[in-house]
Amino acid sequence: MPRAGTRPTSRDVARAAGVSQAAVSLVLGDKWRGRVSETTAERVREAARTLGYRPNLAARNLRLGRTRTVLLVVPALTTEFFAGVYTGAARVASRHGFGVVLYPSPEGTGPARDPFASAQAALDGVIASSMAAEALTAIRGDQLPLVMLDSDPEGSVGTATVNLDIAHGVRQVTDHLLGLGHRHFLHLAADVASWTFEVRARELAARLREVPGTSLRTVRAPISIRGAEASAKASLSEAPAPRPTAVICDDDQLAAGAYKAARRLGVRIPEELSVTGMDDLALATAIDPELTTVRLDAELFGERGMQALLAVLEGRSPSAGDIPVELVVRGSTAPARSPH
Amino acid sequence: MPRAGTRPTSRDVARAAGVSQAAVSLVLGDKWRGRVSETTAERVREAARTLGYRPNLAARNLRLGRTRTVLLVVPALTTEFFAGVYTGAARVASRHGFGVVLYPSPEGTGPARDPFASAQAALDGVIASSMAAEALTAIRGDQLPLVMLDSDPEGSVGTATVNLDIAHGVRQVTDHLLGLGHRHFLHLAADVASWTFEVRARELAARLREVPGTSLRTVRAPISIRGAEASAKASLSEAPAPRPTAVICDDDQLAAGAYKAARRLGVRIPEELSVTGMDDLALATAIDPELTTVRLDAELFGERGMQALLAVLEGRSPSAGDIPVELVVRGSTAPARSPH
DNA sequence: CACTGGAAGTTTTACGTATAACTGAGATCT
DNA sequence: AGATCTCAGTTATACGTAAAACTTCCAGTG
Numbered sequence: 001m002p003r004a005g006t007r008p009t010s011r012d013v014a015r016a017a018g019v020s021q022a023a024v025s026l027v028l029g030d031k032w033r034g035r036v037s038e039t040t041a042e043r044v045r046e047a048a049r050t051l052g053y054r055p056n057l058a059a060r061n062l063r064l065g066r067t068r069t070v071l072l073v074v075p076a077l078t079t080e081f082f083a084g085v086y087t088g089a090a091r092v093a094s095r096h097g098f099g100v101v102l103y104p105s106p107e108g109t110g111p112a113r114d115p116f117a118s119a120q121a122a123l124d125g126v127i128a129s130s131m132a133a134e135a136l137t138a139i140r141g142d143q144l145p146l147v148m149l150d151s152d153p154e155g156s157v158g159t160a161t162v163n164l165d166i167a168h169g170v171r172q173v174t175d176h177l178l179g180l181g182h183r184h185f186l187h188l189a190a191d192v193a194s195w196t197f198e199v200r201a202r203e204l205a206a207r208l209r210e211v212p213g214t215s216l217r218t219v220r221a222p223i224s225i226r227g228a229e230a231s232a233k234a235s236l237s238e239a240p241a242p243r244p245t246a247v248i249c250d251d252d253q254l255a256a257g258a259y260k261a262a263r264r265l266g267v268r269i270p271e272e273l274s275v276t277g278m279d280d281l282a283l284a285t286a287i288d289p290e291l292t293t294v295r296l297d298a299e300l301f302g303e304r305g306m307q308a309l310l311a312v313l314e315g316r317s318p319s320a321g322d323i324p325v326e327l328v329v330r331g332s333t334a335p336a337r338s339p340h
Numbered sequence: 341m342p343r344a345g346t347r348p349t350s351r352d353v354a355r356a357a358g359v360s361q362a363a364v365s366l367v368l369g370d371k372w373r374g375r376v377s378e379t380t381a382e383r384v385r386e387a388a389r390t391l392g393y394r395p396n397l398a399a400r401n402l403r404l405g406r407t408r409t410v411l412l413v414v415p416a417l418t419t420e421f422f423a424g425v426y427t428g429a430a431r432v433a434s435r436h437g438f439g440v441v442l443y444p445s446p447e448g449t450g451p452a453r454d455p456f457a458s459a460q461a462a463l464d465g466v467i468a469s470s471m472a473a474e475a476l477t478a479i480r481g482d483q484l485p486l487v488m489l490d491s492d493p494e495g496s497v498g499t500a501t502v503n504l505d506i507a508h509g510v511r512q513v514t515d516h517l518l519g520l521g522h523r524h525f526l527h528l529a530a531d532v533a534s535w536t537f538e539v540r541a542r543e544l545a546a547r548l549r550e551v552p553g554t555s556l557r558t559v560r561a562p563i564s565i566r567g568a569e570a571s572a573k574a575s576l577s578e579a580p581a582p583r584p585t586a587v588i589c590d591d592d593q594l595a596a597g598a599y600k601a602a603r604r605l606g607v608r609i610p611e612e613l614s615v616t617g618m619d620d621l622a623l624a625t626a627i628d629p630e631l632t633t634v635r636l637d638a639e640l641f642g643e644r645g646m647q648a649l650l651a652v653l654e655g656r657s658p659s660a661g662d663i664p665v666e667l668v669v670r671g672s673t674a675p676a677r678s679p680h
Numbered sequence: 681c682a683c684t685g686g687a688a689g690t691t692t693t694a695c696g697t698a699t700a701a702c703t704g705a706g707a708t709c710t
Numbered sequence: 711a712g713a714t715c716t717c718a719g720t721t722a723t724a725c726g727t728a729a730a731a732c733t734t735c736c737a738g739t740g
Contacts, residue, residue: 007483009726020690025728037688058401058462059726062695067398077423078622083416086444102442104426122398143347225622256626263628282418282565286596287626288603349696360720365698377718399696402725 008051017047024048028055066124069099070309072302073128077104078224079253079281081298082129085149088302089127096310098124105132125313127305131194147309147318149301150196160312162304165322166196166278169294170203172327173276176292177246181336182274184215186244188232188254191220200250200278215242221254228257229264236265236273245273245336252277252284252293255332259287270334280328289331296325348391357387364388368395406464409439410649412642413468417444418564419593419621421638422469425489428642429467436650438464445472465653467645471534487649487658489641490536500652502645505662506536506618509634510543512667513616516632517586521676522614524555526584528572528594531560540590540618555582561594568597569604576605576613585613585676592617592624595631595672610674620668629671636665 010028014021019040026032027044036044047053061067072089074082082104090100101123126144130151147160177185187204190197201218208214221231232247232254249255255277259269267273269289277284280295300323308318350368354361359380366372367384376384387393401407412429414422422444430440441463466484470491488501517525527544530537541558548554561571572587572594589595595617599609607613609629617624620635640663648658 010728011726021727022690022692022729023688026689029728031729032688034686035688040688056402056462056726058398058407059695060728061398062396062402062697062725063727063729065695077417077426078420080418083418083444086417102444104423104442122396225626253622259628260626282593283623283626286565286600286623288599288628350698351696361697362699362720362722363718366719369698371699372718374716375718380718396696399725400698402695402727403697403699405725 007056008053009056010053013044013048013051013053016051017044019044028053061122067122068097069101069123070125070127070306071101071103071123072305073103073105073126073132075105075129075131079279079283081279081281081296084298085129085302085305088299088304089306090302091299092303092306092310098306098310100306125309127309130196131192145309145312147305147312149305150194152195152198155195160308160318162301162308162318163322164196164296164301165325166199167203168322169278169296169325169327170200171207172325173248173278173292173294174204174207176327176329177248177274177276177333178211178214180274180333182246183211183213183336184242184244184246185217186232186235186247187216187218188228188235188247188249188258189218189220190250190254191222191227197250204248215244217244221257223251223253225253225256225260228254229260230257232258232261233264236261236267246333247273247275249275249277252279252281252291255291255293256283256287270332272337274333274336276333284328285330292330292333293328294325295328297323347396348393349396350393353384353388353391353393356391357384359384368393401462407462408437409441409463410465410467410646411441411443411463412645413443413445413466413472415445415469415471419619419623421619421621421636424638425469425642425645428639428644429646430642431639432643432646432650438646438650440646465649467649470536471532485649485652487645487652489645490534492535492538495535500648500658502641502648502658503662504536504636504641505665506539507543508662509618509636509665509667510540511547512665513588513618513632513634514544514547516667516669517588517614517616517673518551518554520614520673522586523551523553523676524582524584524586525557526572526575526587527556527558528568528575528587528589528598529558529560530590530594531562531567537590544588555584557584561597563591563593565593565597565600568594569600570597572598572601573604576601576607586673587613587615589615589617592619592621592631592633595633596623596627599627610672612677614673614676616673624668625670632670632673633668634665635668637663 010024011021014024017024023036023040024044026035027041028048032041070093072086074085077083086100086102093100123144125146127147127149129149147162148156150163151161153161153163185208187201189201205216208216219231219235221228247258249258255275258275262269262273269275275291277291277293280293284291284293304323311318350364351361354364363376363380364384366375367381368388372381410433412426414425417423426440426442433440463484465486467487467489469489486499488496488499490503491501493501493503525548527541529541545556548556559571559575561568587598589598595615598615602609602613609615615631617631617633620633624631624633644663651658
């Protein structure tokens with residue numbers, strides 16, 4: 001019988017069932033066809049059940065040299081977006097017998113800690129958002145299979161990447177506003193050096209350059225409602241001519257900050273100012289008027305990320321193609337006032 | 341030299357430094373004082389560095405019988421609240437050489453999967469929110485040290501619990517509204533069987549029973565802005581007399597749903613209807629008017645949870661005492677219209 | 681009847697680490 | 711000078727599992 005206070009091992013189960021430890025491993029590992037009789041197998045299963053046996057994962061991982069666990073490195077979980085990414089990744093993972101461990105990189109400007117010091121699991125691979133860039137050096141140090149989310153495909157040849165079609169989303173937003181007659185834009189940009197935000201800036205500038213008579217001003221803000229409010233208020237009040245009639249925000253949180261700034265300044269949305277976001281968080285329909293934004297499918301993003309990592313692990317090459325996004329027009333955008 | 345394609349082991353380091361594997365373990369484990377000379381130690385460290393040696397955690401965990409990793413079981417991460425709990429727990433943990441693995445229980449009504457199947461790490465202990473109740477049976481099956489967050493202290497004697505002083509928060513909200521002259525209340529309650537929400541209902545009912553001439557109606561809604569909107573709209577439109585002048589919501593998301601319902605029905609907040617929430621999410625100041633709510637310190641909650649678990653692991657008894665909360669009065673509450 | 685072949689197991693080994701127990705050489709003490 | 715002690719290591723072992731290699735027994739075959 002097992003020593004008191006200790007979890008039972010496969011050897012304890014073997015003793016209880018009157019067989020060898022190897023037989024237990026075969027039966028519980030479902031590799032017993034033609035190696036162990038049905039009656040013995042049932043006896044082993046019964047013994048395992050009554051003892052409450054659970055295999056020691058550390059031992060199994062050591063023996064097998066793999067853990068069927070992957071790490072998902074994301075920025076701070078201040079919105080539900082990366083929760084959706086996790087959900088999608090975990091769904092695909094569990095279908096393949098994998099587990100996903102979540103590592104939110106520490107909030108604030110703390111020094112990059114080694115993610116493996118915090119997620120003290122042995123890992124088979126890593127999925128990392130480019131927004132959690134600080135952690136990347138530590139990851140590259142290990143030779144773990146890696147999939148990057150929303151990262152520059154040019155800058156990371158050799159590494160698998162999965163991207164949202166952000167560029168298309170930006171074009172849709174811009175064309176929507178141009179169609180409403182807007183010509184003068186404020187870009188409320190995320191104050192984060194990350195590829196996904198560089199794309200927004202580049203694509204927006206490129207599209208406007210094609211249309212004569214447009215202007216674009218950019219202001220950066222930390223990704224939070226409070227931070228965006230401060231930046232937007234400063235930028236909207238001291239605005240030199242031409243005064244912008246539309247604010248394009250890098251994400252919905254920044255848009256919510258723009259709402260607060262407009263409210264403080266007595267500027268009505270959408271009559272005097274159109275605002276757009278990106279993500280389509282729950283927040284987007286909680287604010288008044290509801291926000292015109294670009295819907296990003298976070299769960300699909302996570303699914304595709306995990307599929308890509310599985311492909312890398314199995315030596316296949318991950319399927320290409322950006323994930324489509326969709327413009328959702330709501331009440332925060334309206335025709336620009338006709339120029340006088 | 342290490343076989344190509346394999347990660348170097350401590351034995352490879354030993355070979356490179358010309359010492360035994362035991363010496364490597366001693367040096368890197370910082371247990372070499374008086375056992376290995378300074379010059380040899382430096383040689384070992386140098387060899388480990390050039391080989392890029394990283395200890396195999398599975399082997400270490402197996403050897404030591406502990407992992408210095410704990411699991412944090414939380415409900416779906418749809419708000420930043422549990423992100424804050426994680427941040428606090430991870431901060432305390434890292435100070436003690438522990439890591440925290442996050443297990444968000446699956447969204448939706450899927451059957452409770454074994455959290456250990458997903459978080460495939462060997463674990464030293466578990467911190468679990470009572471809102472992720474489905475996972476609890478699986479946890480209790482193992483004999484892991486456990487700390488419960490926001491769970492009935494009566495119902496779980498023997499298990500360490502860490503609680504927010506929700507009851508005090510509810511009393512503060514209720515007294516605030518009573519002081520403004522409100523007498524007829526709608527309780528927009530979370531449609532989740534969890535102790536933390538039972539406390540809200542019980543405490544609210546108890547406080548109102550002490551004040552003559554008050555009425556209380558309760559409607560349940562799933563914890564989401566959309567779900568709350570539907571429930572609140574139905575309840576506010578078909579309202580039998582006496583019509584409520586204040587809506588007390590179990591959390592800020594529900595309050596945001598109440599805002600949307602009021603807007604649809606043309607009811608002005610706070611002139612015609614006062615609304616309160618709980619949590620003080622970023623959302624609370626993004627909506628207009630800003631929400632009167634109860635601030636819960638998520639990070640402190642996580643810190644205290646981790647401290648309690650460390651106490652349990654070390655055989656000490658965790659310090660008692662609920663975590664204080666704070667009423668934050670903003671623009672969503674106003675004096676009740678004088679009764680005619 | 682000797683021989684093959686499968687069923688039903690068992691024995692043994694390796695995974696990589698941490699550490700207890702041991703060893704040999706020189707320095708110190710009596 | 712012999713005994714003792716410290717230093718600087720080494721050798722050996724255990725953690726729990728999975729699986730390769732082996733053993734034994736027996737039924738069927740030529």
